[in-house]
Amino acid sequence: MSDTSPADIEKRLYAEWEEQGCFEAGRVDGDPYTIVIPPPNVTGNLHMGHALNNTLQDILCRFERMRGRDVLWQPGTDHAGIATQMVVERQLAEAGEPSRRDMGRQAFLERVWQWKEESGSTITQQLRRLGASCDWSRERFTMDEGLSKAVLKVFVTLHQQGLIYKDKRLVNWDPKLLTAISDLEVVQKEVNSHLWHFNYPLEDGAGHITVATTRPETMLGDTGVAVHPDDERYADLVGKNVILPIVGRKIPIVADSYADPEQGSGAVKITPAHDFNDFEVGRRCNLNSVNILDKTACIELNEDDFSDMESLDSWQGLERFEARKRVIDEITELGLLDKIEDNTHMVPFGDRSDVVIEPWLTDQWYVDAATLAKPAIEAVKSGQTKFVPANWEKTYFDWMENIQPWCISRQLWWGHQIPAWYGPDGEVFVAESEQDAYAAAKTHYGHDTELTRDEDVLDTWFSSALWPFSTLGWPDDTSELHKHYKTDVLVTGFDIIFFWVARMMMMGLHFKQEVPFHTVYIHALVRDEKGAKMSKSKGNVIDPLELADKYSADALRFTLSAMAAMGRDIKLSESRVEGYRNFATKLRNATRFCEINECFTAGAFNPAEATLPLTQWLVGETYRATEAITASLEAYRFNDASTSVYQFIWDGFCDWFIELAKPILQGDDEATKIETQAAAQWGLQNALKLLHPFMPYVTEELWQEIKPADTGTKFLMLENWPQIPENLMNKDADAEINWVIKAITGIRSVRSEMNVPAGAKIPLIVSGSNELTQQRIVRHNDVLKRLARLDTITVQNDFPEGSIQSIVEEAVFAIHLNEVIDVTAETDRLKKEITKVEKEISKISGKLNNQGFLEKAPDAVIQENKSRLQDEQSKLEKLETALDRLS
Numbered sequence: 001m002s003d004t005s006p007a008d009i010e011k012r013l014y015a016e017w018e019e020q021g022c023f024e025a026g027r028v029d030g031d032p033y034t035i036v037i038p039p040p041n042v043t044g045n046l047h048m049g050h051a052l053n054n055t056l057q058d059i060l061c062r063f064e065r066m067r068g069r070d071v072l073w074q075p076g077t078d079h080a081g082i083a084t085q086m087v088v089e090r091q092l093a094e095a096g097e098p099s100r101r102d103m104g105r106q107a108f109l110e111r112v113w114q115w116k117e118e119s120g121s122t123i124t125q126q127l128r129r130l131g132a133s134c135d136w137s138r139e140r141f142t143m144d145e146g147l148s149k150a151v152l153k154v155f156v157t158l159h160q161q162g163l164i165y166k167d168k169r170l171v172n173w174d175p176k177l178l179t180a181i182s183d184l185e186v187v188q189k190e191v192n193s194h195l196w197h198f199n200y201p202l203e204d205g206a207g208h209i210t211v212a213t214t215r216p217e218t219m220l221g222d223t224g225v226a227v228h229p230d231d232e233r234y235a236d237l238v239g240k241n242v243i244l245p246i247v248g249r250k251i252p253i254v255a256d257s258y259a260d261p262e263q264g265s266g267a268v269k270i271t272p273a274h275d276f277n278d279f280e281v282g283r284r285c286n287l288n289s290v291n292i293l294d295k296t297a298c299i300e301l302n303e304d305d306f307s308d309m310e311s312l313d314s315w316q317g318l319e320r321f322e323a324r325k326r327v328i329d330e331i332t333e334l335g336l337l338d339k340i341e342d343n344t345h346m347v348p349f350g351d352r353s354d355v356v357i358e359p360w361l362t363d364q365w366y367v368d369a370a371t372l373a374k375p376a377i378e379a380v381k382s383g384q385t386k387f388v389p390a391n392w393e394k395t396y397f398d399w400m401e402n403i404q405p406w407c408i409s410r411q412l413w414w415g416h417q418i419p420a421w422y423g424p425d426g427e428v429f430v431a432e433s434e435q436d437a438y439a440a441a442k443t444h445y446g447h448d449t450e451l452t453r454d455e456d457v458l459d460t461w462f463s464s465a466l467w468p469f470s471t472l473g474w475p476d477d478t479s480e481l482h483k484h485y486k487t488d489v490l491v492t493g494f495d496i497i498f499f500w501v502a503r504m505m506m507m508g509l510h511f512k513q514e515v516p517f518h519t520v521y522i523h524a525l526v527r528d529e530k531g532a533k534m535s536k537s538k539g540n541v542i543d544p545l546e547l548a549d550k551y552s553a554d555a556l557r558f559t560l561s562a563m564a565a566m567g568r569d570i571k572l573s574e575s576r577v578e579g580y581r582n583f584a585t586k587l588r589n590a591t592r593f594c595e596i597n598e599c600f601t602a603g604a605f606n607p608a609e610a611t612l613p614l615t616q617w618l619v620g621e622t623y624r625a626t627e628a629i630t631a632s633l634e635a636y637r638f639n640d641a642s643t644s645v646y647q648f649i650w651d652g653f654c655d656w657f658i659e660l661a662k663p664i665l666q667g668d669d670e671a672t673k674i675e676t677q678a679a680a681q682w683g684l685q686n687a688l689k690l691l692h693p694f695m696p697y698v699t700e701e702l703w704q705e706i707k708p709a710d711t712g713t714k715f716l717m718l719e720n721w722p723q724i725p726e727n728l729m730n731k732d733a734d735a736e737i738n739w740v741i742k743a744i745t746g747i748r749s750v751r752s753e754m755n756v757p758a759g760a761k762i763p764l765i766v767s768g769s770n771e772l773t774q775q776r777i778v779r780h781n782d783v784l785k786r787l788a789r790l791d792t793i794t795v796q797n798d799f800p801e802g803s804i805q806s807i808v809e810e811a812v813f814a815i816h817l818n819e820v821i822d823v824t825a826e827t828d829r830l831k832k833e834i835t836k837v838e839k840e841i842s843k844i845s846g847k848l849n850n851q852g853f854l855e856k857a858p859d860a861v862i863q864e865n866k867s868r869l870q871d872e873q874s875k876l877e878k879l880e881t882a883l884d885r886l887s
Contacts, residue, residue: 006552006584010697014128017700022717023133025072025484033069034487035061036468036517037134038500039142041080042116043087046126048526048534048572049493051544054132055557056523056564056638057491061133062693063633066721072484073133074471076140077124081415081460082177082185082352088112088414105413105455112414116141126545131553131696133717140471142463143416150470151416151463152432154511159430163368164408166428168289170279171407173360175297176353179411180364182459184499186357188346197265197338198331200225203241203250209234210338211269214345216331217323219244220301220315221292222251224270226281229255231266245336246327248308254285273361291361299323320358365409365418365456369506373400376505385505385515388636389566392494392522399498406503408459415457422452465503468516485512489519489636497522521636523564529573532860547577554695555581561694562642583650584698587691590654591702594680597665600706602677607728612672614660615679616733621652622686623724629690630721642694649687656741657683659787681706686722739773739809740780746806747788750815753881754804755829761791762815765799769811830883837876844869 017023025032035057040050057073065071088111089100100108127134140147158164171180196216199208209225222244227234234253241250258281259268272282272289282289294300299318306312318326331337348357377400379385380393387393409418421429421437427444429451431437441449463470472481486508492501501520508516527533528540535541547556551574558580563570594600607619625648632641657680664676684706692699696717703716713719747764756762764784766777774795777784784790799805803814817823844865847853854862 006554006581006697007549009701010129010131010548010553013697013700014131017133017715017717018128018136020714021137022715023073024135024137025070025480028068028070030068030070032072032483033061033064034072034074034484035489035491036074036471036487037076038490038492038496039076039078039140039464039467040123040127041083042077042120042123042141043080043083044077044123046123046130046544048542048544050123050127051130051556052523052526052560052564052570053491053493054127054130055560056521058130058132058557058696059561059638059641059693060489060491060633062696062717063721065133065717066689066692066719068720070483072135072138072480074138074140074484074487075124075127075132075134075136076142076467076471077120078460078464079141079143079415081410081412081457082179082181084112084116085412085414086177086352088115091115100413108413129545129548129553131557133696138471142460142467146473146476147463147466147470148416150466150474151458152419153475154466154507155419155458155462156430156432157511158367163371164430165366165368166363167366167405168361168363169366169405169407170273170276170359170361171364172348173295173297173358173362174350174353174355175293175295175358176355177350178295180360180362180407180409181350181357182407182461182499184496185351186348187351189349190344191347192342192344193347195264195341195343196328196331197340198245198269199336199338200242200245200269201336202237203243208336209237209242209253209267210265211267212264213269214343215274215324216327217299217320218271218274218292219269219327220247220299220306220323221271221273221290222247222269223249223272223282223290224251224285224287225253225267226256226259226270226285227253227267228257228259228261231259231261233261233266245334246309246330247306248310249305252285252287254281254287256281256285274359276359279359279361289361293320293358293360295360297356297358364407365420365458366405367408367462369403369406372506372510373403373502375509376400376502379505379509379515385517386519388519388521391567392497392520395494396497396502400502403502406459408462409454409456410459411455412457415460416463418454418456418458420454422454423449461499461503464500465507466511468504468508469512474511485516486514487517489521490517491521491523493525494522519636524567525569526560526572527569527860529571530860531569531571531863532858542572542574547574551577551581552584552697554584554697557696558583558642558646558694561638562646564638564642566637583646584695586650586654587687587698588702590649590658591684591706593658594684594706597677597680599677599680599684602674602681604708605675605678605682607682607724610675610679610728610730612664612675612679613730613733613736614657614664615675616730617737618653618657618679618683619724620729620734621648621657622683622722623726623729624648625652625690626686626722626724633693645690645694649691653683653687656737660737660740660783663782663786686724688716689719689722692716692719736776739776740783743784743808743813744788746808746813747784747790747815750804750806751789753878754817756817758789761789762817763792763794764788764790765803765814765816766793766795767797767799767812767814769795773809773811827883830879834876834879834883837872837879841869841872841876844872 037057038053061071061073092099155164172183172186174181193214195212195214197210197212198219199210201208211225213219225242227238237253238255240253242253244251258277259266270278270281270287272279272287273291290305292299292301297320299315301312301315303312349355350357377397380396387396419430419432423441423445429437429440431440437451441451468487469481469485472478472485474481490501504516508514528542532538532540544556555577559572559577560570610616610619625644628644629641632644661676661680664672667673688699688703700716777793777795781793784793799814800816803816805812805814847865848869
């Protein structure tokens, strides 16, 4: 076997797989199996979420490929409108080149495409490093020619159907990037600020009504005050007006259930143009929407709406937080400041610009998501698409059943430019091409007319919503579309159920009349080893590529799959990755053992003709492992599948089979030796096949050294998944070998609990044994002595004083320890250790039962304490068992 580093081996093997077309769809005639990759941003670098997401997809693809399916794992990247534009603009600034606006749209877009060709494939190379077996020959990009064609078709069709329209509504506005952004691009941050209480005088002079706000500057745009319909305190005021301070505008007091009588004064100011909730109240109560900000979040007051306001000009252009200070000062001077309270609340920030996001009233393009959502809701309710775990269906329904119009326009240059052209009178012409738009305008006006194209581009989620069918060639009628749509499973994170999963469901059903996938597997979040969410600010981000280089991509992959339990976040520690590197080493050592013992030249092994209990047991273990791994992968229980393959290889093959085979391989019986050698080869070959989806590199590396001469395939990844008939199980052989394992394990456990020195050989006394057990003791006497470190084995009915007893089936196994350890000293040690552990349990329990600790401590700290408590309780249980044995 090669001494080359795992990283070098992995890179070489991947290059061979890709060059030989191993990942390409259409290689076999089997039933299709299709997964579309969640397209990473073209600007992206592989993070631990990507590593988990793509490892799980690759496990499924390699598994189904080995089962004979025609696998298409469709790769591609998203053009990432804001992120990519920011990257290129930053490069221009650093190079001292003209800005985006100075060079103009066309020249800037040419620079972006240049950047994409030179630097836009970083993450796809990183996915290769991870071992992702995507069909790279079919790689797509959300702005390639084919996908752009699909985007145009969808936009125009939906517009013709009245499902895309332009409207003036509130959006999340980024005043630094000067564009609307999606909810996913908004980060809520906790901010220490104040709550200002203002008195708004009643128009009739009969007092005032008090409102509270965290954004005093928005009061300039107030057009109403709301109170709850059932709030008796204000029943007589509903329908009356107040005079808006500073502005002088008359605004009505309205009744609306949005006002909470239990919060503050129970009266709330309504600013429809600058708050999402207020916008809805304004629509219900027919209140005007008065915009007070420009696109840079500076004050811009329309003279028609502020005709009663003194010194109007002095407000114009004032930055929003400067305007806040001035509003507070003027309200104070007017004697209308009721009080100021300290207040901690959440404030929205742009995830890329890191400035406060403003709800801003603008004209944008929208999709009628409520109409498109209805079939998508029904598809999940009827079981056409299921979520795994199923609890995520509730999240899906909660959002879909309360869905708002989807804002799809962005004020960027990089992206799919909206296919809408405007005539001189504002008439809009939506068409798939400029030529079609001008033709439509000529029909409308009766003559050729100059048109102006909409400058906005589409939200990137619009193009990615088409991903399951646009990547297969739609709107063209391709063979791939017929064969691979609908796709099988979507593997993704919970955070984009709304932004991507739901939108793919809506678009797939609308344009293909079929769900885009039958299963949505929602994976967990990868956290640090203490359970804290990874973030750059905390300094706890773990780079998957660094771990892959240090321990191997295989070790990282296996760690992620082994910890991917449904509904449970992954607490990733480097020690776990290191441990699974040792697993790969164990497999290499087992292969070396088989090679030294000439197992690879022993000829073929026929499981149906096995005669030895050990080889028959190996057949049964291989069957049971195959069944368990297969069932777990079919049910997306990746952690269970990983546990099964780990236990089969580490315990079943590398430990027990090899250890029990050693006396045979070193013996003189040629027939049993040859059968054991052949069985070892057969067992190792199946072990590599079963492990391959999880650890593709080490298994392929070893397969190339041990593969049968008559195999018809060059690579392990193209071999068939093991299929072992159930009728080959031999219950007697299973019982025989499992008894040996149980006996040795029981003795080893007692030795460990009692602190018996590893090199000490001890006597074993067996009592109450039946004839079968006694025969087994004779047959396996040498193995028992060697593996359990026994001096003698005696069958008798009485035990000397100081014997430690354990039960193996019907027999009592007693170990006499007086000559090996000081029983009194060991008893004292165990009691002291128990006292120490009990104190630790009491200490941790005290914390977890303290309500103050639970309220103040971060979730990660609470989870860490719960985990420590479980560990200590487990330790106590073992110590008490050991003490019971001694007494």
